[in-house]
Amino acid sequence: MSNKRLSEDQIKYEFSLTPSDFNRIRKLIREHAGISLPLSKQGMVYSRLARRLRVNGLRNFKEYLDFLAQGDAIELEAFVNALTTNTTAFFREEHHFPMLKQHIEQRKNKNKIHIWCSASSTGEEAYSIAMTMVKFFKSLTPPVHILATDLNAHVLDKAAQGVYLMNQLDKFPRDYLKAFFLKGTNQNSGLIKVRQELKNMVTFRKLNLLDDHWPVRGNFDIIFCRNVMIYFDKETQYKILQRFAPLLTEDGLLFAGHSESFLHARNLFRLREKTVYELSGQRNAPCD
Numbered sequence: 001m002s003n004k005r006l007s008e009d010q011i012k013y014e015f016s017l018t019p020s021d022f023n024r025i026r027k028l029i030r031e032h033a034g035i036s037l038p039l040s041k042q043g044m045v046y047s048r049l050a051r052r053l054r055v056n057g058l059r060n061f062k063e064y065l066d067f068l069a070q071g072d073a074i075e076l077e078a079f080v081n082a083l084t085t086n087t088t089a090f091f092r093e094e095h096h097f098p099m100l101k102q103h104i105e106q107r108k109n110k111n112k113i114h115i116w117c118s119a120s121s122t123g124e125e126a127y128s129i130a131m132t133m134v135k136f137f138k139s140l141t142p143p144v145h146i147l148a149t150d151l152n153a154h155v156l157d158k159a160a161q162g163v164y165l166m167n168q169l170d171k172f173p174r175d176y177l178k179a180f181f182l183k184g185t186n187q188n189s190g191l192i193k194v195r196q197e198l199k200n201m202v203t204f205r206k207l208n209l210l211d212d213h214w215p216v217r218g219n220f221d222i223i224f225c226r227n228v229m230i231y232f233d234k235e236t237q238y239k240i241l242q243r244f245a246p247l248l249t250e251d252g253l254l255f256a257g258h259s260e261s262f263l264h265a266r267n268l269f270r271l272r273e274k275t276v277y278e279l280s281g282q283r284n285a286p287c288d
């Protein structure tokens with residue numbers, strides 16, 4: 001091994017991150033994305049932000065935080081993006097998709113079904129919903145519109161491109177692969193692209209769930225909000241749920257992530273089954 005290579009400790013302490021810096025980071029990410037960072041995440045924060053310090057030629061986290069405090073919008077966005085987790089997968093939490101179909105069965109005669117995928121990351125969730133709808137309606141142009149939003153513009157760009165690694169679809173049934181994806185050739189081999197018909201069903205837009213104004217209109221038949229509330233504290237979750245409620249149709253459903261529970265908002269939503277919620281009656285005026 002080359003003795004020029006940095007030891008792990010040297011890499012770890014390339015930049016100093018004091019408890020006071022860490023608290024400033026926690027405050028800032030909470031203000032801008034609603035994310036509550038536990039103290040145990042110091043190592044994760046260090047490794048995700050160290051690159052930003054290098055890119056900006058800064059010597060320590062204090063300098064970086066002072067730079068952010070000057071209000072550089074581009075760096076602030078990079079900071080938020082670095083601290084958000086974008087893990088997702090096609091047909092993640094598989095049990096939700098038969099439930100989605102069942103719900104649509106009851107409203108298949110509607111002119112248009114509106115679904116909001118509110119933390120869509122790189123698009124796998126929105127396209128899984130789109131595939132489910134195509135299969136259900138046996139049409140590549142089902143009467144369904146999916147609004148897919150996220151606060152991270154980079155993941156949304158990737159989502160809109162709809163290009164994924166072939167090996168992400170290892171466990172996909174062959175008929176789904178054939179029906180919904182185009183296989184890359186030559187320099188694109190190993191990649192697959194979502195078919196245009198699926199893309200046509202989805203609109204990707206930037207939206208921060210923490211913003212005062214959401215440029216969305218109800219009435220959604222379904223809202224997917226999976227694996228993002230887990231990063232928010234209960235108070236923030238409640239405020240968001242309060243704003244979701246009037247955006248849903250009266251019999252609409254809210255799909256949550258596997259480790260998310262909204263029992264603390266039971267005046268707004270009640271559990272129907274396995275992380276799927278329905279309105280419990282109390283709704284506020286819709287927000288614009």
Ligand SMILES: C[S@@+](CC[C@H](N)C(=O)[O-])C[C@H]1O[C@@H](n2cnc3c(N)ncnc32)[C@H](O)[C@@H]1O
Nearest residue numbers: 033084087088119121151152208209226227228
């Ligand atoms: C772990 S991914 C979940 C993706 C997908 N919903 C799923 O379950 O597979 C969480 C996503 O939430 C987004 N996110 C985090 N904070 C957000 C906020 N305040 N508003 C909107 N999206 C946010 C992140 O950018 C990330 O793409």
